[in-house]
Amino acid sequence: MEIRGSCLCGAVRFVIEGAPALMGRCHCTRCRKLGTSDIVFVTQAQFRLLSGAEEIETVVPVPPYTFARSFCGRCGTSLGEPLSSETSFPINAQCLDDDPGTRIGFEEFTAEAPAWATAPDTAPRFEGAPDLAQVLPD
Numbered sequence: 001m002e003i004r005g006s007c008l009c010g011a012v013r014f015v016i017e018g019a020p021a022l023m024g025r026c027h028c029t030r031c032r033k034l035g036t037s038d039i040v041f042v043t044q045a046q047f048r049l050l051s052g053a054e055e056i057e058t059v060v061p062v063p064p065y066t067f068a069r070s071f072c073g074r075c076g077t078s079l080g081e082p083l084s085s086e087t088s089f090p091i092n093a094q095c096l097d098d099d100p101g102t103r104i105g106f107e108e109f110t111a112e113a114p115a116w117a118t119a120p121d122t123a124p125r126f127e128g129a130p131d132l133a134q135v136l137p138d
C-alpha cells in the first residue's frame, strides 16, 4: 500500500510505503502554531520524497523542544520532518492525500491545549460548508 502526501501547492510530494507505525496529536503551543499537531511516524525505509526538496524550509527547535519542523517555502504547508536523517521521524498527517490506516494512538502536552481545543458534543456538524446563518448565534 502506497500512501501519497503533498503540500497545498503541490511542489512537495512524497509517498509512504505501508501504514505508518504510529499517529499522535501534540497540543504544545509550538506544534499548534506551526500547524503540525497531528503527526504520523515513518521510517527512512518507507518514506520517499518525490519532489520539492529545494522548497522545504526548516524551523530550528528552541529547548525544551527537540523536533525540527519544516514547511513548504512556496505555500507554507507544515510538513513535519521530511528531510530528517533519523531512522524514524514525524510527518504532518494533514498532508496525507490517502488514508494511512493508522489512527491516533496518543495525545501529548494536553496541559498546553486551549480550553476550546475539543468541540463540545452540542456543536452541530456539517458535511460541507454551512450557511453562516446556520452557525451564527441569534
Ligand SMILES: [Zn+2]
Binding pocket: 007, 008, 009, 010, 011, 012, 072, 073, 074, 075, 076, 077
Ligand atoms: Zn507547497
Ligand SMILES: [Zn+2]
Binding pocket: 026, 027, 028, 029, 030, 031, 032, 109
Ligand atoms: Zn508539539
